Amino acid sequence: MHLPIIVGGGGLVGLLTMRELHKLYPKKDKALLEKGHYFGDLASGRNSGVLHAGLYYPLDSLKRKYCLEGNLLWESLANELGISFKRCGKFLVASSKEEVPALVELFDKAKANGVQGLRWCSDTEKDEISIYCFVEKAFFSPMSGIISPSEATTKIRDDLYKSDIPLMPDYSIEEVTKDGDKFIVRTSRETFTCDIFVNAIGGFAPELRKGLGLRDIESFWVKGNYVKLNIPYYNKALIYPVPPKDLLGLGVHTSFDMDGVIRFGPDTEDCEKGYEHSVSEDIIEKMYPSISNLFKGIQKSDLKADYCGIRSKIFLNGKLYPDFWLGDPTVHNVSGYYEFLGIESPGLTASPALAKAMAERIQLTLG
Secondary structure (H helix, E strand, O other): OEEEEEEEOOOHHHHHHHHHHHHHOOOOOEEEEOOOOOOOOOOOOOOOOEEOOOOOOOOOOHHHHHHHHHHHHHHHHHHHHOOOEEOOOEEEEEOOHHHHHHHHHHHHHHHHOOOOOOEEOOHHHHHHHOOOEOOOEEEEEOOOEEEOHHHHHHHHHHHHHHOOOOEEOOOOEEEEEEEOOEEEEEEOOOEEEEEEEEEOOHHHHHHHHHHHOOOOEEEEEEEEEEEEEOOOOOOOOEEEEOOOOOOOOOOOEEEEOOOOOEEEEOOOEEOOOOOOOOOOOOHHHHHHHHHHHHEOOOOHHHEEEEEEEEEEEEEEOOEEEOOOEEEOHHHHOOOOEEEEEOOOOOHHHHHHHHHHHHHHHHHHHHO
16 A cells, blocks of 8 residues: 555654644545554653653753743643643752752753743742752742643544544554655555655664664663652642753652652663563662652652653664754655654653654655
């Protein structure tokens, strides 16, 4: 079967990209192929659900650009599709005097990034959260929030179904090659050809592009575990530590769903067993020091192992690449091929903006 456009990957980035492409090309045949039985079942459905404000990222980075844009786009998208959305805000906390310089540096960076509404916490606010965490100094980010990734995936999927766009689960893409102007997309069930192929398959995206002769990028997976808190706790706003300097994560923090139940995480763990989602039996023992370093009144018996997700980082030419990678023919010289690589945090927040950006790049090709 030949289709003008195929999107590979049914996570939020893939679904939203298809949505943007359908706005541009409502009459072109297109399809989205997803290897899983459910959409958004991997990276999209296995994160904290936090909408980031853009505090952490270098000024000239794609993470900063698309995080800020995506944060605002989610609000309008949530209103349009009826997705639960809450701007609860986030406290960034230095738990000791030693952490204060790093917190001040983060505040200044976030200001330079254009994050709206940042302010240092008053004594009253510090007193309120100091019941729950160790506070030397803190600031507040009102643009941070939460969303349900599973609900968002379902609502976006249903919106695409209403437009009669073929969304095809259980179609694992095994290889993509090119023959002249056409891509050959071989799946576990049948083979397609297409003119435009969008690689949005997440952690395995770097491997898939090798069939097109692109071998400069490799996957680097980092597992992040979450534990659930079984006692009532502060859930008016998120509480985050000063982030570590290893680029692997933002530090163990609170997150909560619309029901207000608190989770701590994610930690950072090597994916020694490959891309799999088992949670080790001793995860509470491993995570408890990070939790108790910032948060008060938490006993190990109050915690329960919950779930984990995989952060899809990348190596470019053997070096860890700290930003999102959006590839198009101007980057890799493969006409008609577009790719999302290294879409880790803040990928959830950035996803609507990433989708719009890629659709605009494709429009330059198709007109």
